[in-house]
Structure formats: C-alpha cells, structure tokens
Amino acid sequence: MTGSRIDPETPTRPIRLADVKSWHETVDVLVVGYGAAGVCAAIEAAQTGATTLVLERASGGGGTTAMAGGVLYLGGGTRVQKACGVDDSPEAMLRYLTASTPDPDPEKFRLYVEGSVAHFDWLVEQGVPFKDALHTERTTQPANDDGLFWSGNEKSWPYKEIAKPAPRGHKVQAPGDAGALLFAKLHEAALKSGARIQYDTRVMKLVLDERGAVVGVVARQDGEDRAFRARRGVILCAGGFAMNDTLRQRHLSRLVGRAIPIGNPYDDGTGLRLGLSARGAAIHLDEYHITVPYYPPGSLTYGILVNGQGQRFIAEDAYHGRIGETASRQPGGTVFLIVDDPIFGRPEIDGFEVVAVEESIAGLEKTLALPPTSLERTVELFNRNAAAGTDPILHKQPAWLRPLTEPPFAAFDLSFGKATYMAFSLGGLWTKSTGEVLTEDGEVVEGLFAAGRNCCGISRSAEGYVSGTSIGDATFFGRLAGRTAAARRPEGRNA
Template sequence: MGSDTHDGVDGAPSGPLLIDVAAVLGWAATADVVVVGFGMAGACAAIEARAAGASVIIIERTSGCTGSTSAAAGHFYLGGGTAVQQACGFEDSAEEMARYLEAVALDPDHEKIQLYCDGSVAHFDWLETQGVPFDHSYYPLKNVVQPGRECLIWTGNEQVWPYRDQAKPAPRGHKVAFDGEEGGGALALRILSERAEAAGAQIMADSKVEALVMEAGRIVGVRMKRFGETSYVRAEQGVILAAGGFGQNPEMVAKHVPALASAYIQGSPYDDGLAINLGVAAGGVAIHMDEPFMTSPFYPPQDLLKGILVNAQGQRFVAEDSYHSRSGIFSTRQPDGIVYLIVDAAIFAYPHFASLTNQSLIDGFETIADMETGLNLPAGALQATMTAYNAAAANGEDPTFHKYPKWIKPLTEGPYAAFDLSFGRAVYTGFTLGGLKVSADGAVLTSAGDAVPGLYAAGACASNIAQDSNGYASGTCLGEASFFGRRAGRHAASTHA
C-alpha cells in the first residue's frame, strides 16, 4: 500500500495523512497505547489505559495543559443520583436522564446514551477519586455559569417544553469547585494530566502528529514532528485520537459550518481538524459536521427570561427560557439574523454579558406601537404578538411556546426597551460539534459501521452525546470527553494486534 493523501473533508493539512509501515525506517519509541492530544479525553484515556496495565505515550502539540478544556468553566453534565444531587435534595435516575438525552438528541445513539447515564454516578465518583474537587452545593439562579464555587446548576433544557414532559427534570450541571466564571476546566485538566503522568504515562510535548501508520489494514503508529525533526512512534495495541475539533480550520468551517465564520470561535488554536482528517484518511467517517454550538446569552439576570424574543416580522420563534445555545441557534436562523429582546420597565436590566456580546440597548419606547415603528417592524405585527402574549400571560400561560410558568408575566409596564441580539451585530460565540463516528468504546468506524483496527477517537474530534446546539447542555463536552475517553483507553489497552 502506498501513501494515502485522500483528505476526506476539505481543509486537511497538505501531505499524506496515512502511510504504509514500509515507509518507516525505524521507531523512535514504542508503547501499547499512543494517545494523540493531552486534553480532557486524552488524559482520561491515558489514566484508564495505565490502570489496565498498558504502557502509554501521550503526544501533545503544546507544552501541556491547554486545549479547549482549559478555556471551559468546568461543568460536567452528570446525573442519575450523584452525591451532589443527593446532598442538594434532587431526585434523579439513569432512566430519566436517558429519556431526557434521547429527547433532545438530534440523532440519539441509544447505546451510548444508556451507557453514559448508567455509568454517570460512578463516573462522578471516579472524578472525585482522581482529585477533581466539587462542592456538594446548589446554585439556584438561572445563569450561564456560577460566579462562585457552587456545584449543581440547571445547564440544559430539562425544564423547557416539550422536554419537561418527556423526562422528569433534574439539574445535572456539576461545576468544578473554583471561584470565578472561568478556570474550572483548567483546574480539572491540570489535576487529571498530573494523575496520568503520575500513573506512568510518558509525555511527548511540543510534538505534532502528522500521519498515521498502517500495517496490513491496522493502525500501528504515528509519524510526528518535534522541533523540525520527524520520528515514528509505534502503538502495539491502539492509537487514540483526542486532539480537538476543527473550529480553527477556516476551510473546514467554511464548508461545514459557515455560520461560525461570523462568530467568535471558542477553543484551542490547535483545533484545526487534524484528528478528524487523520481518522477519515484511515477509513473512518465524520458525522454531524454541519452542526455548531452557537450562543449569545441574554441572561443573567434571570428576569430577562420573562421578556420575549422577536424576529424581523415581530414574531416570537423560541421559548425564551431555553438554554442559551438553543435560543442562540434559533436566533441565527431568523430572517436576516434579526432578533430583538423586548422587556418592560418591571424587568428592565442590562444583560450581564452585554459588554462582551455587544447586545446593545436600541432605545426605550413609551408604547409597543412606538417600538414597532422604531424597529421598522411590519405595521401591527409586534402589537399583535404582544397582545396575544399578555392575554395568555395574565393567566400564567404561554400556549405558543409553553414557557415555564416561573418565567411568564404580562409585559404591560411601560416604557418598553429593545435589545439588539441580531446575528451579525451582537457577538455570538460558537464551536464545532461534528467529529468521527465512533463506537461506544471509541473505535473509529467506517461508513459500513466496521471498526478501523487499532484506531480510536474521543473528545471533540469524535461524535458522541453532543450533536447540535438545540440539544446541548453545559457540561456535555467535558462529561462525554472524560467518560468516553476512559472507555477508549480501557478498550485500546485490552486489544492486541
């Protein structure tokens, strides 16, 4: 077999991504399991592979402890009755958690969801055993992230219709104990990476994997470059790709998620799609590549959820109490991206993140008719929307989008204000969700559903629970990266050539 330069998806790095073992003149190092990337998924994979008795080499492009995890607030989406849920008085079960994840998923993978939910409590306990700190406390307000160390928070659409009717709601966002809105992810990653190194994993930092090595149809190693020097590392049992998404690859973004080109893309500067392209070159397939996470949160303060979101026709289009990435993705899809948040004097406040999101206050208006004219909306449209909304809200109802009763109130106390949440004017933040199709054990799968021998993927370069912005909940990425990273590490450690 010769070199394979097939990109699979646009934007792949130049040069062969798959080479035959015959081209390898010698191996610089050998381990049972080679992990590509030392973020959340890579660290957890390495810990479990070492626990299973396998030797491990981790190849990391940076100097370490970076990647998208280091930019995260530190939420893990876990449930089923964790120690924190119990301490805070919330009942939950693996069955209800699975019902919820199945309901919100774009294309639910029943096996993965069931495994994730059944193993959620044990996984939380494992994280604590590794030394990741969690306060056994609850944060009661509707917020994007807790400002302090409080752990448990509602981070999804569990209380949003229709999902609240399909599964018993429970809060499942578990934030790492860290004072502040940022830093929890970096703390968790530092602790887990130290655990992996202490367990005996060998770290090759400042090293970039450039290609996979195949022998008789099986992935047996990688070609890497460090400080300009090329070398080869052999994997006796498996290579685990855990090197992030593709948000920093302009060509791939333009092809698959062009809306992200108009957003601030969150993540590592090395989220260039390399891991995905390596997997595709080896025979795998990438799925859900056109689904981004997108948000421009207009809460907190939580009373702003009592306002309404309207588009250029003066019509509502989503339940305002949705998790911010659900309302966010709906907003990006409105005609010309135009979206306004309408509030009355009783709930008026500036969005907490307005200085970051550029959600400007357009103006105040004495009447809704004045606002309609000021916003250049169709004559009578916003007035009709507001009249219908207020009539139902007076009875604590929202027959159009079934907003949770806590967030329903008539908007009748003038003057009224409009904030601009329009896509292209307000700042939206996003990241990619698509990745390699993998089994529940992390094996990279072909279009026929067969495993590519010797190749695994986890984290942002693999597609597992997080599939689209509508069904996303804070903590899903860290939760699935750690959970399925562990499974990939165990499975690779138990697989022999």
C-alpha cells in the same frame, strides 16, 4: 475571525509501515492530544500497566478543556444531586438526552447514563472537587463555586413533558471558569498513573500496516519527523475543528462571519483528518453548539424574543444554546429582545446593544421598523396570557411569565450577525462507544480509537445541546477508549 486553514504542505496522507525506517519510540498505547479526553484515556490505559505515551502539540496540556467552564453533565443520583435533595434517575436522564437529538446513539447514551454516577465518583477519586450546593439562579454557569445547576432545557417545553426535570450541570468547585482546575487535577492523576506526556509534539500522520491497521504515528518533534509505534492502539483526542477556516467554510458555512468560533488554536481538525485518512467515517460534521449568552441577568428571561415580523418564536426560558440555534434561523437573522422597566438589566457579556427605548410598545415597533401593529399584537397577546399564567403557543413556564406593561420599554438587538453568537463543532469521527473508529461500512479501523470532540459523542445537535455534555462525554468515553485500547491484542508487525 480567522483561524488556521488546511495547509497543502501538511497532508495527513498516511505512511505505509514498510516506509518507516526506524521507530523513535515504541509503546502500547499512543494518545494524540492532551485535553479532557486525552488525559482520561491516558490514565485508564496506564493504570492497566500498558506503556502509555501522550503526544501533545502545545507546550502544555489542557486544550479547550482548560479554557472551559468546567461543567460536566452527570446525573441519575450523584453525590451532589443527593446532597442537594435532587431526585434524579438514569431513566429520566436517558429520556432527556435521547430527546435532545434526532440521532441518539443508543449504546453510547445508555452507557453514559448508566455509568454517570460511577464516573462522578471516579472524578472525585482523581481529586476533582465538587461542592454540594445547588445554584438556583438562571445563568449560563454559576459565577461562584456552586457544584450543581440547571445546564440545559430540562425545565422548559417540550423537554419538561418528556422527562422528569433535574439539574445535571456539575461544575468543578472553583469560582468562574473551572476547566483549568479540572484539567490540573486529572493531569496530576495521569502522572501518578505512569503515563508519559511529550509536549511540542505535533502528530502529522498515521502509520498503517498492509491490512490498513493503524500501528503508529509520525509526529514533528524537535524539528524532526519521528515515528512512534503503538503496539495496541492510537487514540485520537485532538479536539474539534472550530478554528479551521477551511473546515468551517465546508461544514459549518452558515456560521461563517456570524458566529465567533471558540476553542484553542489547535482545534484545527487535524485529528478528524487523521481519522479520515485511515478510512474512518465522520458523522454530524454540520452540527455545532451555538450560544447567544444574553443572560444573566436572569430577569431578562421575563422578556420576549421577537423576529423581524414582530412575532415570538421560542419560549424564552429555553437554554441559551437552543435559543441561539432557533434565533439564528429567523428570517434575515433579525431578532430583538423586548423588555420593560422592572426586568431591564445589562447582559454580562458584551455585544447585545440596546437599539430602542420608548414609552410605548407602538413606539418601539416603529423605531425597530417592524410591520405596523405586529409587535403591539404580539405583546398584547403575550400580556393577556401571561396575566393568566399561561403561554399556550410557545409554552414558556409560568415561573417566567409576567406581563410587559411598565415603561420605558427597551429592545436589545440579538440579530444573528450583529449580536454575540459563539460556536464550536460537535461532529467528528464515527466511533463505537469503546472509541473504536468505524469506516463508512461500519467496520472497525483496527488500532484506531477516538474520543472527545475528535469524534461525535453525546452532544450532536445545536437545538438540543446541553452544557456539560462535551467535557462529560470526553472524560467518560476517553476513559473507555483508554481501557479498550490497552486491552487490545498487539497486532502490528514484529509486535
């Protein structure tokens, strides 16, 4: 799979203010990129009365957000959770999220959790619909319009023991993928707020004053390079870098050739490079979300995942992202899903081949060329414990335990590099919770903000990624960045 590369013809080296001959436009707040983060930043900035202009490279808005499932990770007692009888608290949500990464940003996590219910209400005020219905089946996201589901590892070990589990995946009310509806509603709200949007406008460079503060951008529009001045701030919301071959090779090399990069074609890291060009620092560039979406059907969760030694390595009731990350790190990437007859079902997504069907586990072991007796021993131990309702080593929850005893037995190939693995980037600019971009020394880059996958947000670990944290934090912190930028004292020259 190939994407764009860093083009030597388009360096992001900034322009000095003194070299700007004329400004094409001057506004208070400039937003670069019009996806989840950009639209929310624009709404909040414009609502303060600040003149707000969004520059978007594509011919329409939405970016990766409009391709997405439309799931937002929210909790602590939202309207949908309450209507569905779910007992959740900000404390439980914070404990869960904090456990999901080795590097939780305490301020961002606290604000996100404390503001989660209000953020949900704000989305509803903007016209984003959510249905008060809990989806109980195990799935990557509800195929129908149910508004709430288990979108992470909350119910699986070890998280279950760390924080009281609650479903927090809030899906916008639409069957199938709902990201387009989410964006459409937010776009309507942005237009009402007075924000202006200019499409087919590719931001190429930042403009810096003599102190290094960001005071504008240069963008290619109508075949010309035009300078746009931002009196109060530039907010980078240009998405991640999953589609850039050079950056992927540099930062996510273990995925290259093995996981399909997903996102819109302009997830090419330009936003990241713009931030770096103004002395912004980047964090967690080697982190990503990886998925191996072999379920639904949920019945496959009763199966066991084994590596090339015929050994289990994870509780199979974990979230598909955690399974994807752990599976991809098995020796040689070799992974098989072993099932018996009653639980067999075809994965809804292509790319999970049945590579063996046999009347016995010993036969399966032979066909898969696993070490002699390895799979037999694994299944024998699993079955014995499952019959007793326990999984003492990997802690699969009792609800998903049943012995694999009924032939024929089958093996799906889930090997990394063979089966369908998909990934996008999680790392990005280092920001304060206000969106202000920080330098390597932890100083604020004056006039520069970032939100969404242009920066590193709540979701920052492949092992702990949860569906909904990406759009959840892009919308939440996009809003905060919009408000903060709009409130900033105009500081550029001649302001």
